[in-house]
Amino acid sequence: MFRRREAVPFAFVAEAERFRSNVTPPPRERPSRSQLVGRTLIGLTVVAGLAGSLLLGMPALESPQAPSHTMQSEASDGR
Numbered sequence: 001m002f003r004r005r006e007a008v009p010f011a012f013v014a015e016a017e018r019f020r021s022n023v024t025p026p027p028r029e030r031p032s033r034s035q036l037v038g039r040t041l042i043g044l045t046v047v048a049g050l051a052g053s054l055l056l057g058m059p060a061l062e063s064p065q066a067p068s069h070t071m072q073s074e075a076s077d078g079r
Helices: 033-061
Strands: none
Touching: none
């Protein structure tokens, strides 16, 4: 595919990369005390739920333990 060699017809497209605004955004509002407490409680609830599900789910993930004595089949007992 060939490339066009003519200049860009619109000046604002050519200057878009170096445009800087002189307007500063307003400062961020600090969260109130109740918002901080709410976020903390939600975080603790999520962590406690994950820890609880891990503790309750661990027994299901364990493999069954083989008995210490060897089991013999009934056919071998007949002799």
